Amino acid sequence: MRSQSPVQIPRGRPRTFDTEAAVERAMNVFWSRGYHATALPDLLRATKLSRGSLYAAFGDKHSLFLRALDRYIADAIDRMDVEFAPEREPVDGLRAYFAGYVERNSGANGRRGCLLVATAMELAGRDAEVDRRIGSFFRAMEARLVDALSRAKAAGRLADGVEPASAARIIVCFVEGMRVVGKTAPARMISQATVDALLDRFIR
Amino acid sequence: MRSQSPVQIPRGRPRTFDTEAAVERAMNVFWSRGYHATALPDLLRATKLSRGSLYAAFGDKHSLFLRALDRYIADAIDRMDVEFAPEREPVDGLRAYFAGYVERNSGANGRRGCLLVATAMELAGRDAEVDRRIGSFFRAMEARLVDALSRAKAAGRLADGVEPASAARIIVCFVEGMRVVGKTAPARMISQATVDALLDRFIR
């Protein structure tokens, strides 16, 4: 039985910057500008890293981008897992989920857009690593919606003729479309009324 | 009264290439690659123009892009004006409109994406000319949907409680979201079933 961790403790100066914080700062840059429009100096400024440190820690721009995208996706999944938690009323979960999109779509948040949607449009179909991530995110979102809608149906809260599977696919398209239309920064009231009207078609 | 056209007839060699055809070829490149990822050589290859001719005819890359975007938008509006023609049954128009999105979203068409959505995500909020075009397109689309839905309502074809205004906004988000999800190239059958399920919530 090993009592010692097998990882070697390096002897030199330890890393002094927070890798995850750097990924988050990089994510914010890619989020605001997109992949191609983000230049190295933008990332260096945001992460406050030197070129050498950034390349040593992350390899290259593309690898750093994938780390940032993974972080963005993980945050989105975590949010959904709170909203659609099993102990919560599924209809309440749906409302919270939509409320999040209203929030993210209003004013400056909306104008900033969505890293995932922007990446899908900019890189999907030309970058296999991106394809995998985008595809699995949409599947994960759809699965959580199917689950919540199924529970709502079991509780008799779904309107007549609503199928969880097709309703989930409708909702995925709808919320991703909100992120596109959100680039024109619609008023929060309008977004709220729109999601309410959609929910009204599904919920009893 | 003038019997002559006021435009000067130039005396030199006339233009030998088709400007609109060049715009269309450029549009296809921007459509496939996005604005930033499209380099001058890509445009020269596609238009079969020399650098000199391209710059003389269109000014610069950005101006050519706007011409291409205008062309793309005009095509989309023309399509809607056919689908939602006043002499047509509005419900049939809605079905044709959705059928177009199913078509554009399937397989290679879907993977290619949508120039308008890609442009919204890539440039909106950072390019005032783009902002104007994206905003006015969404308004034009919404207005046509409101009109068709209002006529459907007057004909008693709308489900109970469906408001043309909010339904139109829902549909705008939904179809633009289809273009995002379409980057993962969903099966045509799935897209068709999804739009059918949505229409089923609105139409009697």
Added chain:
DNA sequence: CCAATTTAAGACCATTCGGTCTATATATCT
């Protein structure tokens, strides 16, 4: 102290970027 390692700063690299310009051929007018 010494070896090991990370740090920041920035020089440096080849390549590509969007854009201009020159040279030359071609086509149409008076």
Added chain:
DNA sequence: AGATATATAGACCGAATGGTCTTAAATTGG
């Protein structure tokens, strides 16, 4: 013929690109 205009091909430009490397300071463990 001569003037005018457009075409192509490609040289050329400065700036910016992503990426590598060197130097020297800093910080740890042995």
